[in-house]
Amino acid sequence: MSYFERFVRQFRARLLLVILLNNALILAGWYATDRVLKLTGWQEIAAIIAIPLLTLVLLPWVTSRALTRPTKFIWQAIMHVSPDTAADMPAPDPKQLRLGRELVTNLVNQLYQLTSVVQKMEHAGSEAAQDLHTNFVANHLPLPFIVLSHDDTIMYANEAAATYLSKPATDLAGQNVYTALDMSFTSTDTLHDWLDTTKDKAAAADHSWERVRIGLPGSNNSKQFDLAAHYNQGNPLGYETLLTLFDHTGTYGQDDQSLSFVALAVHELRTPLTLLRGYIEVFDEELGAGLDPELQRFMKQMDAAAGQLTAFVNNILNVAKVEDDQLSLQLHEEKWPEIIDAVVSDLQLRAGVRGISIKTEVASDLPTAGVDRYSIYELIANLLDNAIKYSKDKAVITVSSTLNKDGLIETSVRDSGVGIDGSILPYIFDKFYRSHQNRSQIGGTGLGLYLAKVIVEAHGGNIWVQSKPGEGSTFTFTIMPYGKLEDERKATGSQDITRHAHGWIKNHSMYRN
């Protein structure tokens, strides 16, 4: 039997009791009026009417009270849990009830349970809304997005961040941000320093950095980006610092793509070389005049050796660039005799150390040439370097230029040195080829002729050699006059003619001309 049925039973029993009592009272009253008080006439009639009237008042009052008390308790309980009135209404205590106590206790408990269920649902609803926000919105954001806690630990990283950093989001969460992202900044204004000065001092702050780098420059996983940070103090969810990364590896990366291994090695080699050449010059200036001739010659040889070293370093770098197929030649209109003179005067210093002299025989009516000034310089310098290397002391090297029958500018570098054996000739322009007969006596990397060939062919010319062992060698190459290149320029419509595949270190002496 349910509580309610029990209550109804109790109530009916109570009612029956009251009615019986009521009737008993009426009968007793009538009896008293008739036999005890012996009232007659109008007194008797008044008493007979008054007694039921009294009980008529008594009965409703007693029954209504029995009904309203449980109702009042229930009303009190409802007001107690309702959010608007909870403060004003204390919880009812059903133990104070007699009739219907179990019913009311049961109803009130049900009410409380219902309320707590509603609260839970509300809370779950708001959590779901939050989950929707972080998991769906943040995860689908195309920008890497990271959230840090107060102690700089990554609380959350979205999918884009995980992809960008090549680590799963689960790995990132819980890591210290400086461990997970090894960042370098372009100045002393770093994320760490900014957070240090901002944390716990500002309620909210924003800052951004350009060109932040992770990974070593030149490596495959190096990335460069702009970083934006938002800090808010005491965020209730612990999301104190929000970071957004804007990738610019493509554009910023171009600045340091040149920092490959070879370029770094070249930079390292050049630093002591710079010092050596500087100190040699200082000693030559301060002491040169006072030294005896042999020591003076040693000074000059030191200078020459340093110059050669510089040239070799350049050669190594140029070959690396050729391998990489980087860069391009810019062909301009140049006066050929001027170029020859510039190279010869620079190399004459080196030649003079061993008493070797360089003669020039340049035809006066040559047309202008279409060349990349710096690489052509490199080419002629390499040929002359070889000539000097393989010549005897006090020998003469001749550089001559004429217009050949095909209308091309033909230049020859002739020496009277050791010459080249016929069996080696076909390979002479190959990279690193050095005849084993020569290797022990004469230094060199075997790159000079390889580069010479590459340069000449990039200019649209040809190079070849004639040689006789013991008599010397003559290297000849052709260059197109600028006029011939005009057609090509008109076709492409550009100011200069660009040739691809090779890149050159621009020699400083060119700036003097």
Add this chain to the structure above:
Amino acid sequence: MDGPRLKKILCIEDEYFISELYVRALRRAGYEADVELDGQKGLTAAQTDKYDIILLDLMIPTVTGIEVLRTLRDPAKTPKLHAKIIITTNLEQRDDVRADIEHQADGYLVKAEITPRELVEFLQSLTA
């Protein structure tokens, strides 16, 4: 001696011994020369606008040479700068990167290819 009008030169170079050689040659040629060994200090000194020539190395600590060059050429960050900026570096670049740098600077020299005296001659030809 008919020296150049006394010019102030700022050398931003992290290799102390190289800067020592350059400063020696520059002072003997009649220039005033100061040295800063890193990018941040060099930038601050350059922005005082009291130098006529700035020799800027590229591979320097704190703020890189390229960044210094950009900042000095940005009118918003460096409103007043009359100095000529000459890049002096041993770093090798791709041609397009180097062309971009040369475009922003007033000269580009490879240190290993010049001696201190040649540097002085180059600067004299610039300021003549």
